[in-house]
Amino acid sequence: MDVEGFIKSEKKAKSLYYIYAENSYLRNKFKEKFIAKFVPELIRDFNLSYVNPGEDYLKRLSNAVQTPPMGAEKRFVVSHFGDDESLNQKEKQKLLDIFNNLDKSVSLLFLTANKVDKRKKFYLNLKKIAVYQEFETPRYRDLDQWIVKRFHNHNKKIDRQSVKMLENMFSNKLEILNSEIEKIMTRYPDKQKLSYYDLKAIISREKFLEDEEIFSFLDLIGDKKTDQALLTLKEMLNKGVYPLYLLTMLKNQIELLMQVKFYSQYTHDNREIARKINKHPYPVKKAMQRCKNFTQKELEKILEEILQANYHFLTGYYPDQNTALEMIIIKSIAY
Template identity: 25%
Template sequence: MPPRGKPDKAAYQKLKKDLKEGTLGSLYVFHGEEVYLRDYYLGEMKQKLLPPGMEEFNLHTLSGKEFDVKVLEQLVDCLPMMSRRTLIVVSDYDLYKGDKEALAALLSDLPEYVCLVFVYDLIEYKADARTKLAGVLKEKGSVVGFQRQEQGDLIDWISRRFRALEHDISTEDAKYLLFLCGDLMNTLISEIGKVGAYARGRRVTRADIDAVATPQLDAVVFQMTDAIAAGNFDKAASVLGDLLHLQEAPIKLLAVLGRQLRQLYSARLAIEEKKGASYLMELWGMRSAYPAEKLMQSARRFSLPWCRRAVIRCGETDLAMKSTGADGEELLISLLMELAVKKGA
């Protein structure tokens, strides 16, 4: 798997600077998977631009389904009332479909009092650099991508959120929370709330996190392979049983397990070649060292032939699920038993 390219943060940093200095522009495109940040900064824009009590007159919204350039033009022409500016938010409209010429003409000459934001939520933002519209957005606007945050920034944010709930959390336990629940802030905010409400002491413990946090599927499957590595087949079977009880599709579980085993195999190869966790981070595009370090720890308890065979058997089981009509749960349980029995091979 090729490493992920680092996202361009220039537009994001400029948005933060403009909000702080009160110099917001006239045209923005908001997109990206970090919904929490996108909604937070859209809220900050509303506070900066709209006087309290006057939102009804100066905030205009338009959905992609009802979008029309003429309707947008009418909203642009609406003068602000008891305010210096108006805010127009267009949700889930694909800018590069429809009448691009008419839209480009409108966006190239927006009045100074207008702040227009196109928000991509349910649809993906895909720019077409060949169009005149792309040139207008580049010259007149700012395309802000709200990407997943780096581990260091997330740990600081998690610590601040827990402090707001009158709790502290160690760096290692914050990393564990990220590993268990994923690194999307919109998900983490609810998990932090649950853990904060459950914890009795000032310091949040790993036991508090395990008690109430909802783990992502990748983390649960890792627990299953980690139990195999520790020779604890009962725990591995219990984890798989819980996943099946939650009606997770066997083919989906197998896909996640297959990815986990490929990562484990690459970690074992890294150990053989005397490479460290940083190699795994680059290979798999990981933003955090924590999962890479856990993979390395787990891989040390498996032999290279076992890792190779596990990847092969996972592929064979996937083929059997898709082509033979055999029961998916039975195939998955059989694979788990085989992996556990031959762990030391």
């Protein structure tokens, strides 16, 4: 169940919600939807409190949930734990004690990026007293539907090429992806059907790489210049280019080099090769020069590394994608 579906199914605010979502976008979205539905604007000044981690957190939370509402039937308390914030075992036990002693007129929304171990007593006790719900970040196979739905919510349609571009550039970083989609909506308020070129005109320019940048990067790999290749990689990442997008661009160029190298055995006419592989003659001409830096076997090995890494990126196997990308480049140069 997604956030919207869950909130819609809740007819009345319960006493305690314990919400897990790894992605901050989903946690913030739940908080916004929850407040919008259950907390009237007129009572928010005096009956909506935020108690977040920090000094004397448990004491502050205990005080907040023991305070009765002022001039209203219910008081709402929100507590939000981010990626780097957590409680130890002893603190978790105290948290359970607080949960068990909420004022009868209080509704507590507890949001966290830390997944609960369902084998432990904490979870078993928590389930007895709280509405516990997990919201998973959309995986790659579901991400296209998430993107299409975001545009649909604004009465807009988006073509498949645009969806794939957004997936490749931002992966499932929903906070950033949503921000870019909001930019697109602002730029095209009256346009119902958006194309790849519409998106490219507005999405942060530094996120895009020109073919020439990728070709130059491949030259360094082909020349076995490890230090320069890694420095160039770092510069591209510092510009804001996302690892998955860079990996996709590398894959496209390696595949182009492989095709051009194969047909170059039979002709040196870049226009003829371009017709055969359905590409523009200019990048084919550039590829004819660059593919001399690699053997066909080297290109196959590099492509194999990229495809394997692409799979691991999409399944969340690599916690640090930048470091993983550096290792792929080092391996590629070693071939």
